[in-house]
Amino acid sequence: MQFPIGVPLNVSRFAVSGTPGVNIGNMKVLVGMSGGVDSSVSAYILKQQGFEVEGVSLLLFETRGRKDPRSCCSLETVAEAGRTAEAIGIPHKVINARDLFMERVIGPFAGAYAQGLTPNPCILCNRHVKFPILLAEAEKCGADFIATGHYARVGREGGETALKRGADQGKDQSYVLYMLRKDELERLLLPLGGLRKTEVRQMAREAGLPVFNKPESQEICFVDGKDYLPLVRALEPGSAASGPVLDSSGVRIGTHKGLYAYTIGQRKGLGVSRPEPLYVYRIDPGENTVYVGPREKALIRRFEAGGLNWLMSGYEGRDFLFRAEVKVRSMMRASPARVWSEGKDAVHVEFDSPQWAPAPGQSAVFYEGERVAGGGTIKKIFYPI
Numbered sequence: 001m002q003f004p005i006g007v008p009l010n011v012s013r014f015a016v017s018g019t020p021g022v023n024i025g026n027m028k029v030l031v032g033m034s035g036g037v038d039s040s041v042s043a044y045i046l047k048q049q050g051f052e053v054e055g056v057s058l059l060l061f062e063t064r065g066r067k068d069p070r071s072c073c074s075l076e077t078v079a080e081a082g083r084t085a086e087a088i089g090i091p092h093k094v095i096n097a098r099d100l101f102m103e104r105v106i107g108p109f110a111g112a113y114a115q116g117l118t119p120n121p122c123i124l125c126n127r128h129v130k131f132p133i134l135l136a137e138a139e140k141c142g143a144d145f146i147a148t149g150h151y152a153r154v155g156r157e158g159g160e161t162a163l164k165r166g167a168d169q170g171k172d173q174s175y176v177l178y179m180l181r182k183d184e185l186e187r188l189l190l191p192l193g194g195l196r197k198t199e200v201r202q203m204a205r206e207a208g209l210p211v212f213n214k215p216e217s218q219e220i221c222f223v224d225g226k227d228y229l230p231l232v233r234a235l236e237p238g239s240a241a242s243g244p245v246l247d248s249s250g251v252r253i254g255t256h257k258g259l260y261a262y263t264i265g266q267r268k269g270l271g272v273s274r275p276e277p278l279y280v281y282r283i284d285p286g287e288n289t290v291y292v293g294p295r296e297k298a299l300i301r302r303f304e305a306g307g308l309n310w311l312m313s314g315y316e317g318r319d320f321l322f323r324a325e326v327k328v329r330s331m332m333r334a335s336p337a338r339v340w341s342e343g344k345d346a347v348h349v350e351f352d353s354p355q356w357a358p359a360p361g362q363s364a365v366f367y368e369g370e371r372v373a374g375g376g377t378i379k380k381i382f383y384p385i
Contacts, residue, residue: 024050030143035077037211038149040084041200045191055085055092060101061222104128110232114239116259116283117361127179153193161185163372168196175330178365178375232260248293256290265357299354302382305364306346310374324366328358
C-alpha cells in the first residue's frame with residue numbers, strides 16, 4: 001500500500017505568510033521517540049518528506065527488571081528507539097529526565113490519588129516534562145519544529161494555529177494535548193494525524209522498522225499493569241487511613257482501606273456486599289468518606305472545571321456561554337454540553353444528558369467541531385439530589 005505523505009499543514013503556512021514555497025530540506029525537526037511504533041513512524045515520515053530529522057528519547061524511569069513491552073521511555077524502550085533511529089538513518093540522543101518525571105508526574109500522581117482525585121499521568125507528563133524538554137532541546141540544536149507520534153492534527157484555521165482531532169477517531173489523542181500553549185502548537189508537527197493505526201503499522205512493516213508489531217503502550221507507563229496502589233502507598237504512607245463507606249442514604253455499610261484505592265465509577269473491590277451492584281459515586285477527602293450507590297448515582301450532568309487553557313481566541317478574561325462537545329476521559333465519546341464562564345479561571349459544564357463518572361482531578365476538554373477550544377481540570381461535581 002502506498003501512503004500519501006504531504007507537507008504538514010502548519011509547515012505550509014510559511015508559503016502563505018510570504019516565503020515563496022516551502023523548502024523542507026532546510027528545516028530541522030526534533031522528533032520525540034518513545035520506543036513505540038507511532039513515534040518511530042513519525043520520524044520515518046518526516047525523513048521521507050525531506051526534513052532534517054533528529055530523534056530524541058527521554059529516559060523517564062527505570063523498569064528495574066520489569067520488561068513490559070507496553071511501557072515507554074524506560075531503559076529498554078529508549079534502547080529500542082535508538083535501534084529504530086539507526087534503521088531510519090537519523091541521529092538519536094537520550095536525555096535523562098528521571099528526576100523531573102518523579103517530581104512533576106509520579107509524585108503528583110500519587111499525591112492526587114491520596115486525596116481522592118483521579119489524575120491523568122499522560123497529561124501531567126506532556127505539560128511538565130515531554131514538551132518543555134523537547135522545545136528546550138529544539139532551541140539548543142536549532143530545530144525549527146518538534147514532532148511526536150500523537151494521533152491529532154495541527155493546522156491553520158481562523159488565522160491561528162488550531163489543534164484538531166485525529167482522523168482515526170478510535171485513536172484520537174487530542175484530549176491529552178489540550179494543555180499545550182499556542183506558541184507550542186506553532187512549533188509542533190503531528191505526522192500521524194491523518195492516518196489510521198492500521199496504516200501506521202503497515203508503514204512500519206514495509207519500512208522494515210523493528211517496532212512494527214510492538215503492543216500498544218499502557219496509560220500508566222511507570223507501574224506494572226494497572227496496579228498503581230503499591231506505588232501510592234510507598235510515596236504517600238498516610239493515604240492508607242481507613243474511613244467509612246456510606247450508601248446513598250448516608251448509612252454506613254463498610255470501611256474503606258484508604259481513599260487512594262477508590263475511583264469514581266469503581267464497582268469491584270469495594271469491600272461491601274449487597275444483592276445489587278454498587279458503584280463509587282463520590283469521594284469526600286474532607287470527611288475521609290467513600291459513597292457508593294446504584295449505577296445511576298455516578299451519572300452526572302454538571303461539574304465545575306478550573307486551571308483552564310484556551311487554544312481558541314476569545315475566551316480568556318471575559319464572560320461567555322457556548323455549545324461544545326466535551327470529553328472527561330481520553331477514550332470516551334465527546335458529548336454535547338453547555339459551557340459557561342464562572343469567575344476568572346473557572347467554567348461550568350452541563351451535559352445535555354448525564355455522563356458516566358466524571359471525577360475531580362480528571363481533565364475536561366471542550367471541542368467546537370473538530371477543533372479543541374480548550375480544557376481544564378474538574379474541581380467540583382454537582383450531584384443530583
